[in-house]
Every structure is written in C-alpha cells, then in structure tokens.
Amino acid sequence: MTASVLRTQLSGVSRRPGRLLTTGLSVLVAAFVVFGTVLAYVIVTRTTLDTFSETPEAVSLVVYAAGGEPLNPEQVAEVRGTAGVRQAAGRVTATFTVGDASSGNELELIADPGSGPLSRITLLSGGYPRSDREIAMDRRAAARLGTTVGGTLRLHTGDRSGKPVTVTVTGVVDGPRDAAERAYAHDEAVARISGNPGFPRVDVLAADGADVQSMMNGWSERLLHDPRAYISVTTGEAMRVREAHDAVRQLDQVFALVAMFVAIAVVAAALVATSTFRIVFAQRLRQLALLRTIGAQRNQLILALAVEGAVTGLVTGAVGVVLAQLAGLAAPAVAAASGRTLTGPGVPLVAAVAVVAGAGLLTAGAVLAPAFAAAGVAPLQALRAASTLAAERGVAAPRLVAGLLLVAATGGLGWRTAGRMGSSDALIHLVGVGALGFGALIVLGPVLIRPILAVAGWPLRRLGSTGNLAVSGIGGTPRRAAAVSVVVALGVTMLAGTVVGISSLRLWTDREMAARTPADLAMFAESPDGLDEVMAGVRADPRFRDVTPFRMADFTALSGNFSHGAIAIDMAAMPALRRLEAATGNIAALGPGTVILSAVAASDFGARVGDVVTLRSDGAARVEVVAILTGDAPLRMGAVLTSADLDALGNSSAGFLADVATGTRNEALAEFRRLSGPAGAEVAVLADERDKADGEVSSLFAAALGLLGLTVLIAVVGVGTTTGLSVLERTQEFGLARALGLTRARLRMMVGLEAGLYGLIGAVLGVVLGVPMAWLTLESLRLDLPLTFPVGWLTTIVVAIAGITVLAGLLPARRAARVSPVAALAID
Template identity: 40%
Template sequence: MSTPWRATVLGSQITELLRRPGRSVATGLSLLIAAFAVFGAVMAQQILSATVIERFRGTPDAVSLVVTSDAENGIDDAGLRAIQKLPSVAEAVARVQDGAPLGGSAVERYVRLSADPGRGPLSTVRLVKGSYPDGPGRFAVNEEAARDYGLAPGAPLTLLYPDPRDPARTRPVTAEVSGIVHETTTGGGQPTAYTTGPRLVRLLNLPGYARVDVRTDSGGASPDVAEQIRQAVPGAEVRPADEVRDQEAREAVAEARDVLDLVSVFLPVAIGAAVLVATSTFRIVFARRVRQLALLRAIGATSRRLAAALVAEGAAVGLLAGTAGVLAAWGCGRLVPAVAERFGHDLSASASFPWEPAALTVVGTGLLAVLAVLAPSLTASRVSPLHALRIASSGDSRPAIRTGRVVTGLLCAAGAVALAWRQYTGLPEPGASDYDRFAALTVVALSGGLAFLALIALGPYLVRPVLSAVALPLRRLGAVGRLAVAGVGGAPARAAAVSVVVALGVCLIGTTLTCLASLDAYDRYRRAVSAAADFSLTGREGEPLSRTLVTALESRPELTDVTAFRTAESSEGRSTVSVADLAPDAVGPGGALTARTGSLDRLGPSRVVVDAGYAHDLGVRAGDRVTLTIGGHAVDFTVAATLPGAGPYGAQVLMTAGDLTRMGVDAAPTDVIANAAEGGAQGRVRAERALTEVVDSPEGGGRIIAKGLGGPEDGAEDLRTVATTVIMLLGLTVVVAVVGVATTASLTVVERKREFGLLRALGLGAAAVHRTVTLECALHGMLGGVLGLALGLPYAWLVVRVAEVSAPFSVPLGQLAAVLAGLVVLTAGAGMVPARRASRTSPVTAVAHAE
C-alpha cells in the first residue's frame, strides 16, 4: 500500500508551505527583489539598445554602398570621377575630415573641417540659416561653432595652415561664413566648418578622400555595382551601407552601455544581501517550526531526509520568487517607455521577450534560495527530537554562539587587517606613474570582503556593546524605549543577522560618498591648478609684461578677476624650484585650492606654501623650515601649508609679493590671468574679443601669448553621473536590507505573541506596543548604520589613497548623516505593519494560543 504524499517528509513540508503562505512570502521577498534587479538590468539594456538604435543617425539612409581604399592616399579625384560615371550610380559623395586653428583672436581656437554636399539625400547636415557654400573660400559652420566663437553668416573666418615652405610657421587663409547648419548625425558637438569634398581637398592640399558614399539607381547594395566600382578603382573596398550602419549602431550601443556596465559590478552586492536576508528569515521560520521538525524526527524521519525536504521547500520558494521578480521587471520594462513619454522623454521598448535571460534568472534565484536555506536546514534537521521538544516548549529557539564561529571571525578580521596594512605601507609617492592601482584596489576589496565576513561572524558579539552606546538616549523614553532595547539586545544573533545586511548597504554607500567627495575635491583642485582662470597671458620668450597692459585689461568690463603675478627660479643645489607670488584665493573658484597639511590662510610674510612633490622631496610638512635662494639671496621660510598635488602654473612654492621682492625679483609681472565677466558662451566670446583688442593694442605690442583655460566641466559632470548611478545601484542593497527588517519584524511578531500578550495583560497599551516594535526596527537601522560607517570610513580613506595618493580625504558629514537618518526612518517605516499586528493582538488570545 502506497503512502499518501502528505504523509512523507517532503509532503509534510509542502503542506506546511501551502497552509501558511505568509511565511513563504516573507522568506522569498528578498529573493524576489534580487531577481527583479537582475532581470531589470536586462530590460534596461534592451530599452537602452532599442532607444539608441532608434535615435542613432550615422551613414545616411539613402547611401547604398560605402567605398574606402587601403591605399595611403585614399581615393583620389580620378577615382571619384570614375565612380560617378558608372551608369548605375545615381550619386557619389566624397568625405574627408581635418582640422585647423582659427586666427583673428588672441586666444587659441580650433575648428574641425568636414566635407559634405550640404543638400540632397546624402547630406549629413541641414541648413538653418544663410546658405551652403557655393564657391571657394566659403564655409558653413555648425551651431556649436556659431555659439562658441560668435560666428554668423557673413562673418570672416581665418584658418591657419602650415606653410609648405616652413612647416614651423602658419599661413592664414581667409574665408567667409556662408551659413549655419544643424548636424543630423549622432555624436557631433564639436565646432565644425563644412564645405564640399573637392573644395576641402584642394584647400588642404590633400592627396585624396577617406571615403565615398554611393547611392545607386535602384537604391540597394547591388553586387554588380560593387564589382563595377572595384574594377573602376583598383584597391577599393566596397561595403553595403546597411552593414556599415549596423556596425555604427553597435558601436554607439556599446558606448552607451558603459554606465550600465556598472550594474554587473554592483548587482552581486544586492544578490549577496538578498542571500543574507533570506538565510536569516529561513532560520527564523525553521526555528518556529521546531516542534513539527521534532515530531517528524520522533516518528522516524532521518536528518538527511528532513534537510532535503527543507532544501526542496527553499528551492520552491526561490523559483516562485524568481518567476514573480522576472514578471514584475518585465512589466516595469513595458511601462517605462510609456511613462517616460508622458514626461517628455522618448524611450523605445524591445519588441521581443528575452526568454533565455528570464530562464537563467529564475533558475539562478532558485539556486540562491538553495544556498540561503542550506545552513538553516542542516542546523534544524540535526536537532535531536528531545532537545527540539524542550526548546519548543520553553519558547527559546536561539542557537548558542559556537567557538568555531568566533575563531573564524577573528581569523577573517586578522586577514583583513594584514591586507589593509600591506596596502597602506605600499602606497605610492606623490606623482608616481608606475603604480598598479587596479591590483592595489583588488587587495583593498579582498581586505574589505574579509572584514565583512568577520562582521557576519562576530556580529552577535558586537550587537550589545554597540546597542548600549547608541540606545542610551532611548532608555530615557520610559518603558517603550527600555522594552525596545531589551527586545533587540535579547536576541543578538537575530539582530546581528538583520543589522549586518543594513551595515553592508551603509558601508558601501558611505564609502562611495566619501570617495566621491574626496575625488571631487581633488578634481576641483586639479582643474583649479590647470585652469586657474578663463584666460592666461604670458610674454613671449619669458619677457615681462607691462603694468599698462594689466591696467588696460582691468578697464575692460568684459573681463573680471584680472590678476598679475610673478614667477622666478630658486636654486636648490643642482636643481631649481619654481616660485610665484600668486595668492591661493586667486586660483579657480573659492575653496578649490586646498591644503593637505596646514592652512592656506597662514600664507604671509616669511611663510610659504609648497606643492606635494617638493614637500615629499624635502620631507617637510606644515610648520617645518625651508631655505630658498634667488639670485644669491638665501632666505629661511616656514611652511604654512603643503598642497595635495602640483602647484598652479607649475609653481612649486607660493609666497607673498613682499617676500619675492625682498629676494631681489623685478617688480614687473610675468603672467596675468583673467575671467570672463559674464557666464555662458556669449560672455566668453565678448571676453575673447576684449582681450584680443588689448593684446593687439600698443599696450600689448603683439608679444603676448594668450590661452583659453576655462571650459565646460566635462570631468565633473561625468563624476556626478557615475556617482548618481553608483548610489542608485547600491540603493538596491538598502532596499533588500529594509525588506529584511520588515520580514524579520513580521516573523518576530508571530514568534513573540506570548510576550506581547503578557505585556498587554500587565497594562501596556496597544499604542505602546506599536511604538515598541517600530522602535526595535529603527534600532536595527541604527545598529547597521553605525557598524557600516565604522567599517566603511577606514576603507574609504584607503581607497582614496590608492586611487590618488595626493587627494585630500573629505568626509561628507551632511550626506552621511542624511543616509543614516533616512535609513533609520526607512527601517522604522518597515516595522509599521508588523507593529500594527502586534498592537491588535488580544491579551487573552495571545496568552492562550501563542506557540
């Protein structure tokens, strides 16, 4: 006679799963979020690819064939005419690109030169103002060139080309702007001037064309026409235009996916957090079912069968959670383009469902569930029936902390400290270029991983000491505060299991914010040093500048912050040191120039600021003494501050003007810097014109070299984009952690019915019970936040030193405080629903029916 399936070990577990689906939802929620994140990344890549391909514009759609040549000179005029004469060719357009400096301004400017027909189906530009060049000496410029250089139809355009007789000199070629065009291709944005291919080749004296686009009479890539072109132009390579467009689109998608590639780096973090939360919730669920497991053991179920049944239960939960997560991510992926369209953003949805990634995600989630349930199932199945019944009757299901766990934690901590110390002692010198940062960051990551494993192992021991420190104010809230602290501290293993996941998110986010703040400060410092102002003027061959020039610049309303300073050379043995009397507050925006040691405000008489390289060579810090010698005058100075990197304009030492004069340096300035008085492209154009007029005047004498230093902060914008993306991805870990707090609180409320019932019977009101549970959840967030910051800040310091040893360590206290406060609010909010359930428990029912 066959045994009914419900009577088997596996059947009993499935029956329990179907009888109380709420517990399965609690254990599977974190896995569902992990599956949602993974498949959401797949959907995001599909949306991005479809959107980029839909928007991308490269080779015009009317092009049938693309002709290139392996010859050094490309395709010459004879080859172009041979292609155009073929009977099946409707149109053939030559393309070539080059560039040239622009004259007419004291500030260096550059324009890209590109060949385009300007009209017809093969054109890549659209005329918006004026006319397209119809003769020699005329160019159409794109909107970027018109905006940045203040060009308009009819304006003169002076191109500077190398003189064929003397390549070291340039010859001006005067042209005229005929019109303004809009580029229809993707990836423009540079100041560009356009004319037809033959005119551009003659102007630049080039031997041939880089490429010829062909439109056939039939409009298709006919193999016969391609063969005719190969015969007409020996050595020509002919490709179908559709193939070229596909390649261009793939390259564009690959470039656009750079940011999404970060997902592959941070998704494992969210997955790991989900496994930790799932492991904790499985452990709690199995602990609540200890009586059932004990009865199964008592009637003959072996530990192996019981563990296998629990693992199968976990796998089922994982597969269901994975399926739900995939479906949820797919639904969101279909909704995102429609929602984005309502807000004015054009996104394209993929037409096909990615079956293979979906199946892999579901199976992977099932495997994650098996991994999460493995340890709790082995622990639960190995409990002896008598001991299990004793635990069930007493209500104490907390496992004892084992010595092996402590030893493992201490070994992991020792390994983390050893690796971190090894990396600290191997930090490079300032300016070192042969340092393998990737290998160093890998060592730091390994050390951080060991430190986190140590935190997992030793977490139960850390909960009560940390709790006693952070919960001191809560004890003054009366009974509610004391009960909340006792509730968290009474189950340290459980509190550690939840808080460690929170700590992981806080550690990563805090480390990221601190590193980005430090690197952003260093990036602003480097930009301030390399581009201390919008414009810089120096005399040719080191000649000094006149005070009348400085006065003339100061009188122009288009310019502001005009600052003159001097540079000199100090002899230090066989080497020389560059010295300048440039004030630190005149370099870049306020606060951009920072000190590594000391304070820039202390710069004054007999005090100097030295850059990082010179400070390292001398082995000095703020407060030390240095001796500088100029023209035989040796003077001792006190180091007021050291810089984190190189000094502005290559100056290794900054001192006051009085000290530089005291050392015998002439009073005439050697450099002048200035900013545009108005922001934006138009303000810069007006400032360039004013500066040019001054330089070309008798005050300038034509002996001035002017450079445009300021510009768009592309690096800073990229850094902010990366920062936003990384923080959003790491937010997945926080979401998983908050879900872990909510599920743990829900299961704890069920487990502690007897406790809450007794509290209600003793007179504690429903509102007080509600506040107690909510406060316990907030304490989990506080514990995780404190542990995460305590672990993350030292590693943030080490990462900053490894990434850039000269970067100042900047801790964004406001942002970290906001993260900690927000996390406490989120975890407290996660406990609202379980707290409501606890507050609604009847005292009589709780005491009578608690398990």
C-alpha cells in the same frame, strides 16, 4: 516517510501563500532586479541597433582607412573620379581652441557637404561655407561663443609654435545633438584649416544603375597598393550595422559594471533569505519535533525544508520575473508618452527560465544552514514553550576563533595589498580583502552587536520603557540582529566606499578646475592697450565680482627642450586660486626673483624647491623655485611669476578674469561681450569646462548610488520581513505588554525603533568597513586622489538608513498594535 514529511511541509506553504511571498520577498526583489537588468540590456541593444548610425541612409559605399595613414588627396580624387560616383564626401573632425590657445573654448570642426543626401546637418540662417576660411556654426556653439553670421573666430590647433587661423562664420546650422561645440565646413576646407590633408573615410553616393560591386572590386585592387595605409571598402548598410554594434559593445562595459552590482544585490538577497528562514523554522520547532517523535529522520527533515525553500524561491522568482516582464513591455509606451522611442524587449524565455531556476537554487542554498539547525533540535527541547526558545546563547568558541582568524587574514592581506601599490594584481588583492573582511563581519556579527547597541541604544533608553524594550528586543536575539544588520552593512559598505571615492575625486577635480578654469569668464588680449578701461567697466557692473588682471608669456628651459607658459597673477585674488595646493614648498612665498612651477614643468626641468632655474623667451629670467604645485598653474600655465620677472621674458599678452555675481551666466556673458575690449580681444567661458567636469562627477555619483540602492533595497526588505515575522513570533509578548499598560502608540514606536536599530547597527558596521576599504583602494591602485573623510555624507547615510528601516517596520508595528491583549494571550 520522506514523502509524508514533504507533503506536510508543502501543505503548510500552500495554505499560506501570503506567508510564502513574505518569506521570499527578498528573492522576489532580486529576481525582479536581475530579469529587469536583462530586459534593460535587450531594450537598449535593440533600440541602438534600430536607431543609431553616424552614416546617412543615402550612403552607398564607404572607403575608409582601417589603420595606418588616412586616405591621401590622390586616393580621394581617384574615388571621386570613378565612373558611377554621384557624390563623395570626406569625413574628418579637427579640434581647435577658440580664442586663447591655453584657455579658450574647444571647437570641433567637422567635414560635411552641407546639403544633399550625404549631409547630416540643416542650414538655419546665412549660407554654407564656400571658401577655405569659412565655417558654419552649430546653433548651440554660436550662442555659447557669441558668434553671428559674418563674425570671425581665431582658431588654434593646440601647437604653440603654429599660428592661429582666422575664419569667418557664414551660417548657423542644426546638427546632431551633442554636448560638444561644433562647426561645419566642406571636407577640403577642414583639411586645409587643420593642416592635415588626409581623410579617415570617404562616404560615396552611387548614381542610379551603377554597378556597386564592380566599384568595390576596382577600389580594392587600386587602393590597396599603398603600404602605409590599410584601405577597406564596405557598403553603407554594412557600415551602419557596424557602427550600431560598436555602440552596443560600449554598452557591454556599462552593463558589465551593472552586473557586478546586481551580483552584490543577489548575495544580499541570499543573506536575507537565510535569516528569514531561520526565523520561520524557529517558529515551527514544535511541528518539527512532532515529526521527529513519529519517526522522521533528521536528513528527511533537512530535505523537506530544503525543498520548501526551493519552492518558495521558484514561486517568488516567477512573480519577480513576471513583474519585470510587465515593466519591460510597458517601457516603450512610457517612453513614447515622453517623446522618446524605445524598442520592446520581447519575451526572452530562456533568460526568464534561467532567472526563475536561479531563484530556486539560491533559496535552496540559503535555506540549508537554517534547515540543519532546525532539524538538529532534540524533540524534548523543541516541545517546550516557544518563549523559552527565543533566547540565544553567545557565540561558540570555534566560531569566535574562526572570526578572529578571518580578521587576522584580512589585516594581513590588506597590509600585503598596501605594499603592492600600482601592481597589476592589486585589484584581485582588494577583492580578497573585501571578501575576508565581510566574512569576518558575518562570523563575529553577534559579538559586535552588543557594544554597538550599548552606544546606539543609550539615547533610546532615555525614552523610558519603550526605548528599553526596543533595545532589549534587539539585544536578546544577537544572532538574528547580526544576520539582518550584516545585510544592511553590505550595502552601506559599498555606499560608504563609493562616497569616500567620489568625494576624493570631487576634491581632485575642484583642484584641477581651480587651475584650469579659475573664473567663470575671461578676456584675452594680445596687447594691454585699452584693457584697463574695459576692466574698470566690468568692476563697476554689479553682475561681476572678483575681477582680476593677469599677463602671460611663453618660455623654455635653458636647454630649450621644453616649452611652457608663464602667468603673472595675484594668487589670492580669485576664490578658486586659493584652493590650489603645493606638493612641496609654499605658494605664499612667491615674490621678486622667485617662481612657482607646475608639476609637469618641474618634472620637465628636473627642478626642486630651492633650485634656481632660467626661463628663456625673448629675454630671460633667472628665478628660485619656492613651490611646486600638485597640478597645473592657473590657466594651465607652467609657472607663476611676479609682473617684474614676467617683463624680463619679453613679449607678453594680457587679460582679466571675472566671476558672475548675479543673474544668469548667459546674461553676464552677453554684457561681458557688449563691453568689448581692445582690438583682437576674445572672450572665453571658462565655467563651461568646470560645469562639464562637475556634471560628470555628479552623474557618476548618481549612477553609483542608484546601483548600490539595489542592495540597500533588499536589505530594507530584509529588515521589514524580519520585523514582520518577529511580530508574529512575539504575539504573546506584545499581548502581555499591552495587558500591563503599554499603549498601542508606544507598542508601534517600540517595534519601529527595533527596525531602526537593525539599520543603525548595519550602517555603523558598513561605515567602519567601507571607509578603510576605500582608502586602501585609492592607495593600492595609485589613483593619485587626495584621501578624504566626508563626515557629512557618511552621517547622512547612517541617519538615512536608520530612518528608512524605521519606515520598513511601520507595517509590522501597526499589525502588532491591532492585536487585542486578550486574543494575544490566548494564542499558543
């Protein structure tokens, strides 16, 4: 009998392959996403291993400090003097600030021989440096800093006590593409400019016929005697492979994060599959009842339905894997058409089989609950008209009690998590809160549907009979609506939490950038002589706005233990400065005899609002603290003073800020430099750092939205599938509505509105769950980000999800409208 029941169920599947794909569409999408992620990892890994290396191909040996002190000059000289060494190049990177020590542009000075097989750059103009105070600029850095061959730059090491180094630009080169601004010089020149004579590594080119292994053995014996350093020697090929694998290991962290989002998408697919099979089995209750009447046992039906689910999962999983494989094989060709190089993924059979098997197991597990429910229906009840089975009873008391217990557990664990802020296990607690909260949402979903529908459906009822029918269609099947909406809520919960977190991060970044880079451009001068004329010219130029002067000086606390910078500037003059906030006190209270301290300076001095502190430089200023900022003072200073109090400190420098009003930044920058300034004056493009920070936040936001889009995609597939199956189930209902005068257009609108209500209800539930979770995460992990409630973004998410689900219901709506009333009423 079991075999007969299995044949009966599987024959129905084989006769309707289109229905099979529709039923398992969410599993197909999940399999495509999972296997696509595997292929993406393989492609990126292979491409990185094939193409990535910072070590030139010509390098024969690499001597490097694996830990401790870098190679000292004597060790480097010994390497260079070894028989068989044709060329040796020390590798070191030093970071400097160009212009003002506090707010200038950062420049990386990299050691490179400049020519020959060990060089990584190409000379474009001028000549490569020959002396200690000469450098060659990367062309991007030269354009950004307004430097030409023959120009000079003032480099600061970041140490306030150290004097700046003036270097001459002898050439412009083309180096590895990178966002950083770079310059190049010979290794010994870089060491002298930076003041650090050691080298982390030395690349060696061996002469033709040299015994490389003997050279390695000799260096290992002679260089390992230094107890302060851990010197290692390896071949250039081994170093290239190691660098590639290190790059791949960094990608592992990225793909681990991607895997977490993919796992959430798989959970969504399982929920969608469960909801879909519940509808499919409900449509076949008569068939199941007939099997019961001729002797089929309940456990036999459950087994048959589970096998049907597993077959559906295997077939749709295989289709998803094949589609992902085709996309992976096409990726190198697509990349080549756009000028990029990718290594093909091959055909990872083990991963493919694992994904298909996982799809079968996932669907078999998802089908169990609907199978138990369908197989447990009494034959006489199942033999009634299908229309009488569409109605659903309310939530049973045990389910209601279980849901309330989950709510209580969520609240209790959330309270406990908030009380363990900053602890190492806070993240585990957060995962538990999220799991319990979502479990409560699943259990209590049918109860929550009706109040949300009453509010969300009120505008639709104003549309007349079409809106009333749409709202009634959702309200009449609260369990089905809850099952579909919960999947949407899962994606929206993650979206809403991400939006709140990113909005908080953006607000914090804006405040930080307001202090560090309060303007687009800045001019720094050691002396104020002649600065007023330049500033007047900038103010008269319509390309600039908000031109604001400032003066700066260094100071220490009375004890002399901490050194900071002080600035005198109009805090209300620049729009960015008006975004600064005080942790305590009032910024507007700044006046003669008072000071605003940065958070770091206040901590170093142990000062609070109302305290009197003494700032000492060549002179001294005794001032009262009226405010302590949440971060830095303008231009990364430690204090804001009035001009009179800054004068009391003694020696000071001057400058002014300006924003770009019209035209491009590069055009404004060229004009800014053309106006020149006092002797020794330098220009800094402060907006570059702000753009970089904004770009990082925007990239993070885009990546998060892209990954969370996987879950939303599966949720939308679930809405479309549920709506499509609902159309098949309600053919007679639609036929009757058409016979009573409902037009095709209104019927299409009704079905589309029902699909939109699934999305709207899920979006509302997701926002209600996601926003508190985001706030709890920010507080418990002590991320020190301001809590925000981005109403605009959250509203956009809700409206967008509702609109997308309406679109998902368009195809089922067209199918429903095509059926004639006579044919629909004749269908049993």
